Amino acid sequence: MKSHNDYEAAFEHYLRNRQIPYVAVDEAKRAAFRDAKLKSFDFIVYSTGGTNWLVDVKGRRWVARAGQSRPAWENWVTQADLDGLRQWQEVFGHGFAALLVFAYRLDAVGEPPAEIVHIFHGDRYVFAGVALDEYIGGARTRSPKWGTVNLPVEEFARHARPIADWL
Numbered sequence: 001m002k003s004h005n006d007y008e009a010a011f012e013h014y015l016r017n018r019q020i021p022y023v024a025v026d027e028a029k030r031a032a033f034r035d036a037k038l039k040s041f042d043f044i045v046y047s048t049g050g051t052n053w054l055v056d057v058k059g060r061r062w063v064a065r066a067g068q069s070r071p072a073w074e075n076w077v078t079q080a081d082l083d084g085l086r087q088w089q090e091v092f093g094h095g096f097a098a099l100l101v102f103a104y105r106l107d108a109v110g111e112p113p114a115e116i117v118h119i120f121h122g123d124r125y126v127f128a129g130v131a132l133d134e135y136i137g138g139a140r141t142r143s144p145k146w147g148t149v150n151l152p153v154e155e156f157a158r159h160a161r162p163i164a165d166w167l
Contacts, residue, residue: 007059
């Protein structure tokens with residue numbers, strides 16, 4: 001976890017306020033597994049629901065767009081994010097699964113995209129989670145040059161749930 005990343009700090013604040021047990025991952029101590037460097041995730045979150053989560057937080061801004069169009073659920077990630085999470089999921093094994101948490105910082109304009117809003121340092125956030133396996137199943141290439149993928153908006157809406165539903 002990067003303490004200077006507001007999105008990750010807001011998510012940690014959310015966990016702490018709800019007394020959800022977690023461990024923040026120290027990215028400075030990057031792990032090697034089978035002689036390959038693995039991209040780190042941000043948190044191990046322990047759940048009462050049976051599955052413990054390897055969480056990678058992806059910060060996005062929820063901003064008003066030009067004209068009358070509504071803001072979109074930006075949900076792109078890198079292929080390296082997915083590959084690393086898949087490997088970590090295998091390393092941790094039974095009882096653990098990877099979860100992409102999209103932390104949306106809300107613009108002051110308009111209604112929030114979900115009913116659960118978390119306030120951190122005066123900013124409003126909404127956290128939506130998508131299980132790694134569901135994300136991979138619908139991911140489409142966004143930019144070959146940058147190695148990014150995303151879910152189409154309809155697909156994202158089908159799989160994303162408020163973070164409270166996952167924990």
